[in-house]
């Protein structure tokens with residue numbers, strides 16, 4: 001669901017654009033920016049729901065340390081959208097609930 | 111798996127990593143620089159090469175100055191691996207990283223960790239609401255995408271980066287609803303003791319004062335000495351509430367940018383089990399190194415803000431000194447003293463202002479160790495300050511045990527966002543020093559790795 005965006009990119013920045021699909025809605029963004037930036041500028045207010053309280057969450061750090069920006073990109077779950085540049089035709093979905101990383105291992109000795 | 115080799119592998123293409131690469135190349139060493147970003151520059155010079163001129167003008171001369179280092183690096187002959195996410199480093203210099211969806215290995219005779227700083231978490235009520243972000247995060251949106259807030263924004267907290275962003279927003283014509291400063295009169299008194307030392311970095315001091323003067327001259331609402339900060343809202347932030355001079359203030363906003371300084375990103379140095387000490391002035395952990403930045407008897411060095419917060423210029427100098435020491439160890443620079451002397455001098459000059467800044471912008475106790483039990487400390491697993499205090503009551507001694515008690519620190523961020531708060535909260539509860547309570551045990555991979563990344 002897209003609402004009033006928190007950020008906008010002035011027209012003077014004018015650049016080549018790409019289109020990505022976010023939860024079945026087309027989003028146009030300047031080429032080269034991160035998926036998280038593109039979604040924020042398009043008005044995505046929550047990127048995922050928290051795993052315990054199911055509260056909405058959105059990017060906090062934009063530099064790869066907080067992991068609040070996790071979304072599914074082209075079928076791969078739990079990607080850090082602030083570190084991935086937009087590509088034309090990319091399919092992005094909100095990460096629902098538990099950060100399912102079935103195929104992954106996160107270093108914690110678990 | 112095919113293992114590439116190099117004399118010096120550098121993790122991080124910020125000022126520390128880039129300067130180290132340039133210096134090492136002048137000694138004839140082969141150098142490979144890895145960074146998870148798609149362009150070099152690190153935090154301060156993010157996107158400096160491709161930013162349109164209007165954007166660079168908004169960001170100011172300290173930003174544009176990065177172009178010089180970036181172009182020196184480009185012609186240095188060092189190899190740059192962009193979009194390379196390092197997930198493991200070993201003390202013998204072996205690195206595992208993911209690039210183009212595949213994990214690869216690189217072996218450096220020496221490795222420089224130059225992974226920089228991150229914003230200090232700001233654990234207050236409501237800080238997990240969408241619409242609450244770090245001021246540094248908003249600055250990344252400006253540097254990398256030219257993005258500006260659409261509605262009047264509220265800036266809250268303290269520290270040079272907060273005022274710098276305010277100044278940049280003013281230049282860009284973005285509207286600032288309020289600057290809510292947590293710096294109190296007592297902080298000025300504490301800092302004044304370090305003023306003489308700071309005068310040795312007078313250029314930096316003058317720049318900082320200039321930023322603050324510009325914010326004061328503008329007609330934005332400035333509140334100082336603020337306490338009891340709380341973000342209000344249900345599904346997203348709706349207002350910032352706080353207290354000033356004994357009265358309650360509430361400022362409606364859809365975007366609240368908070369900041370209270372930066373802390374070293376120590377994930378890599380912890381993951382190699384290096385010794386760390388608690389820095390009482392900067393209220394954070396830092397790896398223990400020799401004066402060149404070497405970690406014990408390993409093949410690893412650390413430079414820049416991931417070693418201790420020193421700022422961009424000193425970070426670059428530390429990178430150069432590490433490179434000289436590595437050259438010395440590899441036998442290409444028999445006498446290090448002559449070449450190092452001017453760098454050691456400039457390092458002193460650049461860091462002279464730190465004790466003053468650390469004292470003046472010391473983040474408030476209540477914004478580091480939440481007073482309210484309701485405040486979420488571990489954002490990933492949603493563990494509150496009250497729960498952590500309860501764990502201590504049940505016998506939890508330190509951060510590692512909070513994992514067993516309530517999964518605290520076990521989410522995808524691996525404690526990056528709760529570790530400092532957990533250490534300080536437990537220390538306070540147990541009436542110990544943070545150094546006695548310790549930190550999480552960090553194990554590789556320090557970045558998520560998918561099984562698919564291993565497929566050739």
Ligand SMILES: Cc1cc2nc3c(=O)[nH]c(=O)nc-3n(C[C@H](O)[C@H](O)[C@H](O)COP(=O)(O)OP(=O)(O)OC[C@H]3O[C@@H](n4cnc5c(N)ncnc54)[C@H](O)[C@@H]3O)c2cc1C
Nearest residue numbers: 122124125126146152153154196225226246414415421422
């Ligand atoms: C968000 C933010 C904004 C800042 N903006 C300013 C500013 O405008 N002006 C200013 O004076 N200071 C700023 N600072 C402070 C600034 O970080 C430093 O003074 C300076 O950039 C430190 O240089 P560095 O080389 O140590 O690290 P950095 O410049 O932070 O560079 C570290 C690099 O390491 C990379 N990296 C980290 N971990 C990995 C990994 N696992 N794999 C691959 N690559 C990795 C990062 O992508 C980054 O490019 C900012 C800090 C932050 C956190």
Ligand code: FES
Nearest residue numbers: 062066067069082
């Ligand atoms: S916004 Fe913090 S990791 Fe992406």
